[in-house]
Amino acid sequence: MHELGIVEGWLSTARQAADGHRVKRCRVSVGELAGVDFGALDFAFQAAAPRFLGTDQAQLAVTRVPARLRCAGPGGCGAEYAFAEQGAICPRCGATTPEWISGLELRLDSIVIDEQEPPNV
Numbered sequence: 001m002h003e004l005g006i007v008e009g010w011l012s013t014a015r016q017a018a019d020g021h022r023v024k025r026c027r028v029s030v031g032e033l034a035g036v037d038f039g040a041l042d043f044a045f046q047a048a049a050p051r052f053l054g055t056d057q058a059q060l061a062v063t064r065v066p067a068r069l070r071c072a073g074p075g076g077c078g079a080e081y082a083f084a085e086q087g088a089i090c091p092r093c094g095a096t097t098p099e100w101i102s103g104l105e106l107r108l109d110s111i112v113i114d115e116q117e118p119p120n121v
């Protein structure tokens with residue numbers, strides 16, 4: 001389950017960024033084609049969060065990023081389109097040499113900390 005490794009990376013970063021404050025929420029962006037199971041991601045977060053953050057109250061807020069492509073390469077027309085609807089074929093010119101705009105993200109965007117709680121030193 002590689003979701004655990006991903007989540008542990010986020011949690012490690014979140015712990016450092018929180019600098020001793022209690023982490024209430026981790027906001028992440030996950031691309032539709034990043035190759036993760038969203039259910040497994042949530043499960044892994046709940047399982048690993050207490051070990052990193054010292055609380056089982058932290059939440060994972062996931063923004064799903066749709067997969068989008070831009071028509072590129074020699075002769076590409078530059079059109080942008082949704083992978084889900086078109087696959088890798090440009091709907092405008094039919095070229096098959098797109099580049100990814102989004103959809104592969106696995107990114108910790110921000111954390112929310114509880115500023116009421118004094119830092120645990």
Ligand SMILES: [Zn+2]
Nearest residue numbers: 071077090093
């Ligand atoms: Zn095109």
